[in-house]
Amino acid sequence: MTAPLELGAGVEAGPRFRGGWLIVARKELADHVQSIRFLVLVILLALAGLAAVHSASGPIRSAADSASQTPSIFLYLFTLSPDRVPAFHEFLGILGPLLGIGFGFDAVNGERAQRTLARLVSQPIHRDEIINGKFVAGLTAIALALAAVMAIVGGYGALRLGVGPTWGDVARVIAFYLVAVAYIALWLALAILLSVVSNRAATAALTAIAVWLLFTLFGGLIAGIVADAVHKVDVSASSEAVLANARLALTLRRLGPDQLYRDATGVLLNPSRQSTGILVNDTASGALPSNLPLADSLSLAWWQLVAIVGGAVALFAGAYIAFMRQEVRA
Amino acid sequence: MEAADDTAPAIEARFLTKRYGDTTAVDRLSVEVQRGEVFGLLGPNGAGKTTTILMLLGLTEPTSGLARVDGLDPTRSPLLVKSRVGYLPDEVGFYEDLTAVQNLRYTAELNRLSKAVGAERIERVLDDVGLADAAGTKVGAFSRGMRQRLGVADALVKQPSILILDEPTVNIDPEGVRELLLAIERLRTEQGVTVLLSSHLLHQVQQVCDRIGIFVRGQLRACGTIDALADEIGDRWTFTVGIDGPGSCEEVLARVPGVTAVTRHEGRWRVQADGDVRPAIHDAVVAAGGRFTHLSRNEADLDAIYHRYFVNEGDSRDSAA
Numbered sequence: 001m002t003a004p005l006e007l008g009a010g011v012e013a014g015p016r017f018r019g020g021w022l023i024v025a026r027k028e029l030a031d032h033v034q035s036i037r038f039l040v041l042v043i044l045l046a047l048a049g050l051a052a053v054h055s056a057s058g059p060i061r062s063a064a065d066s067a068s069q070t071p072s073i074f075l076y077l078f079t080l081s082p083d084r085v086p087a088f089h090e091f092l093g094i095l096g097p098l099l100g101i102g103f104g105f106d107a108v109n110g111e112r113a114q115r116t117l118a119r120l121v122s123q124p125i126h127r128d129e130i131i132n133g134k135f136v137a138g139l140t141a142i143a144l145a146l147a148a149v150m151a152i153v154g155g156y157g158a159l160r161l162g163v164g165p166t167w168g169d170v171a172r173v174i175a176f177y178l179v180a181v182a183y184i185a186l187w188l189a190l191a192i193l194l195s196v197v198s199n200r201a202a203t204a205a206l207t208a209i210a211v212w213l214l215f216t217l218f219g220g221l222i223a224g225i226v227a228d229a230v231h232k233v234d235v236s237a238s239s240e241a242v243l244a245n246a247r248l249a250l251t252l253r254r255l256g257p258d259q260l261y262r263d264a265t266g267v268l269l270n271p272s273r274q275s276t277g278i279l280v281n282d283t284a285s286g287a288l289p290s291n292l293p294l295a296d297s298l299s300l301a302w303w304q305l306v307a308i309v310g311g312a313v314a315l316f317a318g319a320y321i322a323f324m325r326q327e328v329r330a
Numbered sequence: 331m332e333a334a335d336d337t338a339p340a341i342e343a344r345f346l347t348k349r350y351g352d353t354t355a356v357d358r359l360s361v362e363v364q365r366g367e368v369f370g371l372l373g374p375n376g377a378g379k380t381t382t383i384l385m386l387l388g389l390t391e392p393t394s395g396l397a398r399v400d401g402l403d404p405t406r407s408p409l410l411v412k413s414r415v416g417y418l419p420d421e422v423g424f425y426e427d428l429t430a431v432q433n434l435r436y437t438a439e440l441n442r443l444s445k446a447v448g449a450e451r452i453e454r455v456l457d458d459v460g461l462a463d464a465a466g467t468k469v470g471a472f473s474r475g476m477r478q479r480l481g482v483a484d485a486l487v488k489q490p491s492i493l494i495l496d497e498p499t500v501n502i503d504p505e506g507v508r509e510l511l512l513a514i515e516r517l518r519t520e521q522g523v524t525v526l527l528s529s530h531l532l533h534q535v536q537q538v539c540d541r542i543g544i545f546v547r548g549q550l551r552a553c554g555t556i557d558a559l560a561d562e563i564g565d566r567w568t569f570t571v572g573i574d575g576p577g578s579c580e581e582v583l584a585r586v587p588g589v590t591a592v593t594r595h596e597g598r599w600r601v602q603a604d605g606d607v608r609p610a611i612h613d614a615v616v617a618a619g620g621r622f623t624h625l626s627r628n629e630a631d632l633d634a635i636y637h638r639y640f641v642n643e644g645d646s647r648d649s650a651a
Contacts, residue, residue: 016442017409017413017442020440023436023439023440024440027436027439031425031427114423114424114425114426115419115421115422115423116423116424116425118389118417118419118420118422118423119417119419119422119423119424119437119481119484120440121389122387122389122412122415122417122419123412123437123440123441123488124409124410124412124413124440124441124442125409125440126408126409327390328384328389328390329380329384
């Protein structure tokens with residue numbers, strides 16, 4: 001069952017009908033920003049972020065005197081996790097996907113359920129402009145929400161710390177922000193794909209949440225079990241075996257987007273980290289105790305970044321193709 | 331770039347066919363709708379009406395055959411076609427959280443109307459369908475009839491040259507149907523809009539249709555004016571006869587020259603003939619000693635056509651909806 005593929009420039013691409021995706025995106029973005037969903041997600045993320053930064057700022061302050069020479073003390077706000085409260089970038093790794101899922105799970109099936117899709121596709125726009133516009137709107141909403149959250153959290157942290165970010169810190173925070181947006185865009189693309197494939201919004205949302213739980217909660221557990229099965233670790237285990245076990249677990253976790261995100265943001269927010277891998281005393285002592293420039297930190301995690309963006313693109317391509325091939329009345 | 335041809339028929343289909351796997355939803359449909367005409371595509375549910383409409387709009391690709399709307403090929407020039415055709419889908423829906431005006435404004439934007447033109451048109455079409463008072467109300471609070479009328483308004487925002495209405499009278503009360511049909515007639519006479527409407531409720535739409543096409547199981551079984559269709563099925567001369575009298579009335583009636591069939595119908599006799607046989611019936615009944623309680627000629631109507639084409643097919647309704 002294939003519908004005609006009305007791609008970008010058709011036979012009749014007169015200037016009159018250009019930019020349909022922009023009209024769709026504008027309407028969708030207005031819907032998103034005015035929705036309770038948007039408010040709830042921003043508040044949830046902001047509260048989690050404030051808790052993380054609050055708990056991180058205490059130890060930083062008390063150590064600040066001795067560490068005042070440490071550059072990029074500001075960045076510790078996002079990475080330090082005392083008192084078992086996850087650090088901000090970890091919180092974002094866990095809760096960020098909810099943002100992506102929240103803006104995508106009913107993108108297409110919502111139109112079907114409200115029976116607005118038939119009306120929408122009968123207007124003079126190309127069919128792909130509908131899904132492109134929806135993706136752009138979701139991405140913009142995510143970028144806005146995340147910018148708001150990070151401004152709140154960063155501002156509060158700077159206030160508590162009494163130290164503002166340096167330009168270098170700002171660059172790293174922006175890089176972190178972009179990686180986070182790409183990571184959440186991946187979840188948005190997944191949610192939109194599910195909204196095309198599944199006719200019911202609830203099914204799409206639950207499926208997306210199941211995938212999210214699988215990676216963020218059970219991912220480590222499953223990777224650990226597999227690693228333990230391959231490299232047995234007990235009291236008599238050698239340090240090599242322990243290390244092999246940990247390496248395998250990490251490699252397995254990198255099959256999921258959250259570990260890729262954690263690798264990338266870990267090196268971006270921590271200029272002194274010289275590797276995305278496991279730090280043992282050996283490698284740490286061999287490393288120079290200096291801070292890397294941003295470009296070098298980026299090159300440490302380049303393939304993680306490529307994988308995140310590639311994953312997002314692949315998922316969106318899947319959603320696009322599925323939507324284009326779908327019958328209006330499917 | 332293809333250009334619209336204003337001299338071409340408004341809608342033209344030639345051997346238009348759509349197959350889904352083994353089922354043929356539309357089977358070699360050939361029909362022409364002239365400018366300013368109101369054409370009724372009538373058939374039971376699942377006859378392929380909606381599939382035909384989707385092909386005319388370029389929303390689904392024909393398996394074979396040709397479709398032209400204002401001389402344009404909907405598959406090659408979907409945007410041009412969609413900018414000229416107002417479409418009221420079967421079971422129309424709106425964004426529930428937006429008001430009537432906000433919903434229509436989106437449609438106006440998608441049709442690239444400027445803010446001012448859009449606002450003016452929206453006001454006018456809402457007035458046309460009698461929803462001016464509900465303009466600022468969220469659609470979530472609308473009744474079904476109001477949604478249907480808003481759907482018509484939505485289709486009119488782009489000022490279409492062709493209006494395609496898919497089951498427009500379903501779900502609305504008789505008064506709503508009457509208003510809708512009046513609105514369609516007004517559009518045709520005042521603005522010369524061509525209307526293609528599909529329905530399975532013949533009685534509701536027969537009064538506005540210039541011509542109808544009977545569409546059953548993907549095939550156009552008959553096409554023409556209602557009178558012509560009545561002729562075609564030999565139902566032009568049908569009489570209802572009520573007799574209070576002795577003996578076998580059926581035999582008496584059947585023996586009248588020209589009578590082709592006599593059936594019992596709601597306590598009276600339904601007589602089909604090949605001409606006006608009323609004097610002959612009268613004479614025969616009186617001669618047999620009977621007394622009339624009723625004698626009338628049936629109007630040529632869609633009832634018989636409905637029976638003839640739909641009901642006999644009722645058991646074979648397929649799932650190509």
